[in-house]
Amino acid sequence: MYPVISISRQFGSGGHAIGQLVAQRLSIPFFDKEIVEECSAESGFSKDVIEEQGEQVNRANKWFDLSSSAGGYFQSAQDEIFLAQRHVILEHARKGPCVIVGRCSDYILSEENDSSFKYLNVLIHANMDIRKENVHSRFPEIKEHDLVKFIEKKDKQRNAYYQYYTDRKWGLYSNYHIALDNGSLGEDKCVKIICDLAECMND
């Protein structure tokens, strides 16, 4: 048995960086945007489409799908992308220890009940000031007074996507083994706690 670490994160909370540092320290693979490329190869959808639809519900598409389904079963492009991402995530989890960021990986790993690995579901969050700083350094073109709106919109899109594919509310403490306030604790402590827990999971 080996650990597969899923990092769920608020947009701008620094969860991606924490996941990367955990993977580096444990010398295990890290998957975030990397999943997009593999999913593109698997599904045939372009990377742009997957990046756009791989973590947010696209309402326009959903309406289109509904009208096209003519009352029957219809698998939307977004559903196909979700299934391809799920397949890629589970393939990596079955290969060996790794860190996977977002994309409903907490739900996918917990639902699979695969005895070859132990999953560790981590939630990273931070207060709005810290998130604004992080998002500003990543998207300097966004004006100061638009930052909160931008962050809240991203949260809403990700939460809607999560709820749509998992039937769970995003961020419920009961879905995570550990939830960490990166804004108060800081990156070093978050990384250490996750690495220590992961190291205990090897047997």
Added chain:
Amino acid sequence: MYPVISISRQFGSGGHAIGQLVAQRLSIPFFDKEIVEECSAESGFSKDVIEEQGEQVNRANKWFDLSSSAGGYFQSAQDEIFLAQRHVILEHARKGPCVIVGRCSDYILSEENDSSFKYLNVLIHANMDIRKENVHSRFPEIKEHDLVKFIEKKDKQRNAYYQYYTDRKWGLYSNYHIALDNGSLGEDKCVKIICDLAECMND
């Protein structure tokens, strides 16, 4: 600056025991039921009344208070108990490092913004099977098929009390520096993580 650790816990999740072990390991005082005695001495209410009303909203009392207020300001017995508990909690926090369980202490410490201490807000949770086991060993008189109902009722009462006095929803990840699944991680790991964090807070 020294750490004041607030432990919020789901009923039956083992948060009380974790708090006790953290206090023992750090050699600092521990307050849970101890607050009831001090609060009784301070407020004049009996320990029984405080135990009954000190962490759950008593709807019958609230109706009585409303009818008695005749449209004006009326401080209920429960309000007085809340204020006495708040006072006792803040007095301990100002004296030195300690562990405090429940009683809205996470909210009380975060609202106070007192620069003499640093507060660490911890949430402990566990899945229902573990909680049933814990509650069964504490209340062996409760029949197996009544356990879930009993636990859910306690949750509801505590959540309503918390929401009434804090205007916050209980269990929101953003209110805690760290949330731990005691059912999956186990007591030893939870205690170690909290102690390590607390030790970093001394300066």
